[in-house]
Amino acid sequence: MNSKNLTTTILLAMLFGGILGGILNLFFMEISFVKDFLVGDVFHVIGKIFINLLKMLVVPLVFVSLVCGVAALGDIKKLGRLGGKALLFYLGTTALAITLALSLAVIVAPGEGFNLSSTTDQEFTAKESPSIAETIINLIPNNPIEAMAEGQMLPLIVFSILFGIAIVMAGESGRRIEQQFNDYNAIIMQIVMIVIMFAPIGVFCLIAKTFALQGFEVFKPLMSYFMVVVAALLIHALVSYSILIKLLSGLNVWRFFKKMRGVQIFAFSTASSNATIPINIENAENKLGVDNSVASFTIPLGATINMDGTAIMQGVATVFIANVYGIDLGLVDYLLVILTATLASVGTAGVPGVGLIMLAMVLNQVGLPVEGIALIIGVDRLLDMMRTAVNVTGDAAATVIIAKSEGNLDRNVYNN
Numbered sequence: 227m228n229s230k231n232l233t234t235t236i237l238l239a240m241l242f243g244g245i246l247g248g249i250l251n252l253f254f255m256e257i258s259f260v261k262d263f264l265v266g267d268v269f270h271v272i273g274k275i276f277i278n279l280l281k282m283l284v285v286p287l288v289f290v291s292l293v294c295g296v297a298a299l300g301d302i303k304k305l306g307r308l309g310g311k312a313l314l315f316y317l318g319t320t321a322l323a324i325t326l327a328l329s330l331a332v333i334v335a336p337g338e339g340f341n342l343s344s345t346t347d348q349e350f351t352a353k354e355s356p357s358i359a360e361t362i363i364n365l366i367p368n369n370p371i372e373a374m375a376e377g378q379m380l381p382l383i384v385f386s387i388l389f390g391i392a393i394v395m396a397g398e399s400g401r402r403i404e405q406q407f408n409d410y411n412a413i414i415m416q417i418v419m420i421v422i423m424f425a426p427i428g429v430f431c432l433i434a435k436t437f438a439l440q441g442f443e444v445f446k447p448l449m450s451y452f453m454v455v456v457a458a459l460l461i462h463a464l465v466s467y468s469i470l471i472k473l474l475s476g477l478n479v480w481r482f483f484k485k486m487r488g489v490q491i492f493a494f495s496t497a498s499s500n501a502t503i504p505i506n507i508e509n510a511e512n513k514l515g516v517d518n519s520v521a522s523f524t525i526p527l528g529a530t531i532n533m534d535g536t537a538i539m540q541g542v543a544t545v546f547i548a549n550v551y552g553i554d555l556g557l558v559d560y561l562l563v564i565l566t567a568t569l570a571s572v573g574t575a576g577v578p579g580v581g582l583i584m585l586a587m588v589l590n591q592v593g594l595p596v597e598g599i600a601l602i603i604g605v606d607r608l609l610d611m612m613r614t615a616v617n618v619t620g621d622a623a624a625t626v627i628i629a630k631s632e633g634n635l636d637r638n639v640y641n642n
Contacts, residue, residue, distance in 0.1 A: 236491050239430040247437025255438065269435040276428025279421045280501035283414065285374050287504050288526045289386050290410045295522030296390025297404040305391070305523075308628060312524045315624040316532040321568045322466060323534040327458040327541025328560050336450035336542065337549030379500070379530040418504040429495040436607055448605050451546045455609055458538045463616045467623045475630040481641060485513040486622055493618040497611040499529040502618050510622055515639030516629040524628055528621030533584070535613025535620075537567050539606075540585045547589065547598035559592045566591045 254260040296305055367373040367381035374382060393400040393407075468479040489509050493502040503526055510521040544563050548555050555563075566588050586596050629635035 235426045236429050236488070236495065239426040240433050240491065240495055243430040243433030244437050247434040247439075248441065250434070250438040251441035260438075265435055265438045269431040269438070273428055273432040273435055276421075276424060276432070277496060277498065277501060279424070279428075280496065280498070280504075281377075283418055283421065283504055284500045285377060285382065286410075287414050287418070287507075288379065288382060289374065289389075290407055290414055291507060291518075291522035292383060292386035292526055293390045293393065294404070294407050294411050295519045296387055297393040297400070297407065298517075298519035302391060302394065304632070305387070308520065308523055308632065309527075311628045311631065312527055312624060313531075315627065316528060316620070317568055319466065319470070319534050319620055319624075320532070320537045321564055323458075323462050324537040324541040324564050324567045326462055326466070327455075327538040328545065328563065330458050330461075331454055331542045331545035332560075334450065334454050335545070335549060336454050337546040377500075379526075383527060383530060415504070415508065418508065422505070425492065425495075429492075432495060440607060448602065451542060451602060452605050452609065454546075455539055455542045456612060458542060459535060459612050459616050462534060462538060463619050467619060471623055471627060474627045475635075477626060477630065477637075477640060482514070482623070482626065485509065486619055489618055489622065490615040494611045494615040497607070497614050499532075499614055499617050499621070502614070503529050506618050506622055510625050513639070514622065514626050515636035516625050517634035517636075520629040520632060520634045521625055524625045525621050528624055529618070532617055532620050532624070533567075535616035536584060538616070539609060539613055540567050540588050543585055543599075543602055544588055544592065544594065547594050547601065548592075550598060550601060551595060553594060555592060562591050563588050 250260055250265065255265075364378075365380055365384050367378065367385055370381070370385040372378075373385065393404050396403070464483075468483075471477055471479050471482055486509070489502060489506050492505050493499065496502060506525050506529075507521050510516040510525060511518055541563065545555070567584060585599060589596050589598065626635060626640070
């Protein structure tokens, strides 16, 4: 199956899964066979197996692709330039994203007149976020094997970069190891292609389960919040990235988004930036013309620290919760939200439930009740899918911009 047919098939799987899930939620969820067996067992098991297959590939793919990418650079100074550009782009776009979200939320004012008695009784307890000192210390794994086993992405990235640098410095011995890693990389990408063949089935079950359990009723009391987040996500993805790509690289924006369609659909269906890493790297190299030495470095890094979609959710949620509780926020508060969310995008990378942990940090910073997060949990699953699509688009945008600046982008492939 070629990539165009696969994209179409996944899109159809999402559509039919959503329709089936919605029908089950409306008419059949009272039937134990449907609720417990079809949704709770069949859809859940198949969807979970598909996600686990993707997650299975993340650690070996990140490690091998980063080692290959760093070794292929052959220049430690160039690695420093790549890292600096990537970090600047990711933090800059995160700050831009939350500024856009806050501006839109202040104009629309979601949450005004919200009736707390009509909301869920769910409670939210925020996990403790790591301190700045702890974050810096944890960048260096005391056991790289443990970091791999636990999927700790930032320590894994640091170790992979050091391993790649050592290969460059090791001379002839390093070149022999580099060739082995290139072979490993080819094998892992082949496994990726095997797993992706099952994507339509996995996506169908994931979407069907989500809509069967959530339905559409959950969106009614939160429609203003939901629509503002969606609008901000679309503006940032389609306008902000388009301007940045055009200004910083001069590349054709329409071709970029056309070639990103399959990756975005995949990210939406899985709601996991990490699970989308292999698809994004393959797309960047084969469709966008980015050299492996850049794509294998910027995309895993972006999947770990690029939180544009999450930042948008935090900006709108902050205004929404403030309005619900009747708390006025001033200019200083909004600036604190921007600064906290931007820095937290690195500090909380790789922490489970990262979006809600970052939001808890932001709410604490401006004195808003953290329990307000319980109000938006009901619609967070679908928004999580949307913001993941925005995050992976940002990773790819940074990759083509940086590759163009470094002379590592094949324009013939990009324009084909």
